[in-house]
Amino acid sequence: MQNFRVYIILFLLFPLMIFADDGSKLWLRFPNVKKGISADKIISKGKNPTLDIAKNELTDLWQGQAVELRTETALKNLKDGYTIKSTSDKITISSSKEIGLLYGVYHILRLQETKSNLENLNITEKPSYDVRILNHWDNLDGTIERGYAGHSLWKWEDLPGKISPRYKEYARANASIGINSVVLNNVNASPNMLRRDYLEKVKILADIFRPYGIKVYLSVNFSSPKVLDGLENSDPLNKNVQNWWKGKASEIYKLIPDFGGFLVKANSEGQPGPQDYGRTHADGANMMADALKPYNGIVMWRAFVYSPSNEDRAKQAYLEFVPLDGKFRDNVIIQIKNGPIDFQPREAFNPLFGALKKTPEMVEFQITQEYLGFSNHVVFLAPLFKENLDSDTYSYGKGSTIAKLTDGTLMKNKITAISAVANIGEDTNWTGHHFAQANWYAFGRLAWNHDLSSEQIADEWIKMTFTDNQDFVKPVTEMMLSSRETAVDYMMPLGLHHIFASGHHYGPEPWGDYKNGRPDWSPVYYHKADANGVGFDRTKTGSNAVSLYFPPLNETYGNIKTTPENLILWFHHVPWNYKMKDGKTLWEELSYKYDSGVKNVRDYQKIWDKLKTYVDEDRFTFVQSKLKIQEKDAVWWKDACLLYFQTFSKMPIPNDIEKPVHELEDLKKIKLNMGHHN
Template sequence: MKHIYLIVFTLVLPLSLFAEDGSRLWLRFSQSGQEKAQVISKYKSPSIDIARQELAAHWQGQPVEFQLDKKLSYLKDGYRIKSDKNKIILSASQDAGLLYGAYHLLRLQQTGADCFNLDMEESPKYDIRILNHWDNLDRTVERGYAGYSLWKWDELPNTLSPRYEAYARANASVGINATVLNNVNASPQILTDEHLTKVKALADIFRPYGIKVYLSVNFSSPKVIGGVKDSDPLNPDVRKWWQDKVKEVYTLIPDFGGFLVKANSEGQPGPQDYGRTHADGANMLADVLKPYNGIVMWRAFVYNPTEEDRAKQAYTEFVPLDGQFRDNVIIQIKNGPVDFQPREPFNPLFGALKHTAEMVEFQITQEYLGFSNHLVYLASLFKETLDSDTYSDGKGSTIARLTDGTLRPAKLTAISAVANIGEDTNWCGHHFAQANWYAFGRLAWNHELPSETIADEWIKMTFSNNDGFVKPVKEIMLSSREATVDYMMPLGLHHIFAENHHYGPEPWLSEAGRPDWTAVYYHKADSAGLGFDRTAAGSNAVSQYFPPLDKVYGTIESCPENLLLWFHHIPWDYKMKDSKTLWDALCYKYDSGVQQVREYQKVWDRMEQYTDEQRFREVQSKLKIQARDAIWWKDACLLYFQTFSNRPVPYDIERPVHELEDLKKIKLDMKHHN
């Protein structure tokens, strides 16, 4: 894979020096040679200096005056912007708030909003708004599709890539204030003295942008790199090792955030190796971090070989431990109960932990959504989860309100997502994948923002303010996730991907290291019908949802049709709400997905007049791949499922263009993606 290194840029280079290659993300501020904006500030700090520099270089409106006001502490790291006669007063109680406010002003200017009659307060919905990088120390990125890792461990701490600061700036511009540098499948080596000095170098660059560094840790670190005989959390020697290590970390990085832990899942070590619980393991780490105000984000993604339905495992393991975790532990829960599928119901663990802090984990990187080849705008997926009503605390108990401190006051609130960022010139592999990084930041700040508003902002900031471009491209973005579900796994189908790489379809996959790594485990196709029975008569996963959802999901007639095959094994001739049989509905969904992507190609081709040649051609090329892949998905799934349904593909939709046996022979070599 070819890698192109970004040339260093400063805040005030003229626009003409930049190629239209996507490297500037949404930070494409106007620089028309105007006089520098007047910024009045009697305060100085690294963060305030950046805020002042950004406005001085790019702001074209009234003079801006900074004010630090402790009475605004209720805004946390938010800010107030108010027009006052011939100037704008930007106030905050924290330095970072002034920086976020400066970026808000520039966003208003970029998107063509009114910048003269301002009166607003902004306060983030979550305290910790964090990216999880699944980056390895050898610079490969697990589920990364944008080249090698940004972090050049071999060069650190002495050589600092200009992209480190550019990364921090992009995050600060959307309010992301935390980052986990390394893979949840963590190498113990990240905690060695050698690597901690490298982590410190990154933390020093990120700090002025309001970003705290966190690390994923391997639970076996005391034994592997510390010479302790085991890593039992109740072993005093193990506790002492962690205590000393944490002291070392905070001596180097006084504002270090804490640890992210994946334990006893997919072969990773954990407290259960010693007959201890997740609470024992999390609390041991929480206790040693507590004096430094550090936190533990303990992942609920636990699944090991079991006869039980995999979708039930997180709930089964964690609900009995509710109330046993320290107050600086947050349980990090994937949005769905299986694994970042194009569509899943929300994870039933949300709301079920009545006495334990919970946070959402999303995936920005498109592991199951066509990698960096498919245009899939994920704000609608994020919103679908955040707006889901769990009924845990009565009607209106949405996941957003459960996790942001509204319904259950928490010491700290947090939201996370697995990053899609790599060394590629355009950062994310696909120009439109940048919108998902942007959307996560905006929703982490304010989960009430509509997907449409975020798309509108991003298009105007990244491409063009021209309505002839904005409107049709926004329609592509807003429909793209549903189109992808349609051509991959409609009506509640899930995890019928090819083994290991998760790129293409392999619904016939029946042999793997364990049953829940196969496709047939999930779709259960047979001559009678299709789908996973999770009702009381099946795995009874519906029982993990609060009433009335257990009955809503558990009854075919009331189950949302977009989740039907997730919860039910449905006969092929079952009549859907529109009177189509299940088989016909499946065929029409797959075809609809294909046709939508073809329409995206036509719309994008008409956009050539509004955009630069390089990005136009690169997006056009990706859409060709997506269109081919959509047909591949449609043909593979319909031809395979047809061997069970024994029904014809409806004659008014496009015929398959492949033979099933030919599709079964496709084996992709995707090693370079992992």
């Protein structure tokens, strides 16, 4: 009888109990769904592995009316998009492809989970980009360059014999947000990736991913012909080398008929490339493009190049690629980092966008937080992605945004693409921080539809990952939407950039001056602090990087009065006592920005502490402990930067700002031992 009472009490309390959640289900939790609709309520013709997945998702999770899945050739112009129409008795999802039907199923499941209105649906979705791709910087030994969520998902030593269940879970998560391509390995590629035994392992992954609409790509090492098969060199104009790549392409496509193509990092940071033989990027890319052409494969050639030179690093990709415009094959696409330096918390957009008039361009974002506190800091990246995609380059007049340049609106490219460096590892929660999952989600959603707002993406993700209770959703949305600006404030406000600790990029080192290395690996190269002021002069009196931008931006950025203040130190060397728009001096503005960053992180701690009742204990305490680290790091950044820059400004830190808790000399002694650069 006693036990029976306990069961009754538990039963009555059940709705209030929040069970442990380890984050492994990502945004596909569906905590309130016990069973979906019966199979007889799903109307569809034909049999196909992708269609089977769509039906299984409905029978497992869909709680609404009957669903009809229809393939219609008339919808071809939607590519792998779909339409969703509801009547009183059913919802009809139509697409020209089975993968479009699966995407449509994930769409209605998202609507169900976010408690959206499911009546009178009349939706048409067409992806913004053809290729929506995650770049994994995973190495063959299981390590991940710039990976902060444990070892690689890919267990090369186990394949092809042993298959991890996470491969399918990974594919499903990507399909649920429309990601349709994946580069499996690091751009600093090992030639061994193209060995037959590894290609057979890759085939297994390709077979698992295929029903989820995901194509596999590989990063390749330019020296592969010489290293793997002893050719005399890897010169792209050498017939033997050309034939080697053709043979390799043939071998790959026999194993993987829908293989996507190659990603190449060449002649950058010590990687081999065509310039080793006096050839151009176009020579190298075209050789590979010719090998892939018969199979409809593409080459994504990275524009992240900067040789040791006296030229401003922000100009180098532009100077190297613009003279080659029009010389690339039509199945080559130039992959360009969003900014001209390197995935900084804030950068001016890369001037190469729009400068290539005859060559397709694609954006490369970084989801993994190499420069944003690794997997310790809450930094929602949708605002960063949007800031870049919505930037107007003026390359075809007003309204020539990076989104429109890369999605085929302004340039009729044969193929359009968008990429981001993944933050995924084998940690149970996939990304090392529960909130870092939102950045994977945000990239997928924007790759599918770059018109979505950061707010809508945050709202969806919170409701699917945590709860749809507005008392939780509202404050967490506000925290997420402000978090990127907060990180900029406590790290590098007003256009400061790359003043990170060397090598691992975790924490501040504005005093870093690596006399024996390359100048452009030193923070002092980027901030140029002296008794007069701080900032990198990229105007006509400096490196003249402003001249690479189209009018009117060249004038806007070239004039200190019209440069947006959030980029003022990116383009100008600004006097410490320069009057900002709000009347403060530059030194005061800098001080208040750093202080504001610290205060905001403390506010996040307070917000999160109040939300304990809405979150399971595991995730609540995990995020709480990460916010403690973020708060300590924010103070570390503020103290290090203000104390260091004060040695030049000789001005007092304003009285109403919390005084530094560290000594500059103690901060200079901090040495962390971590990974290296990409």
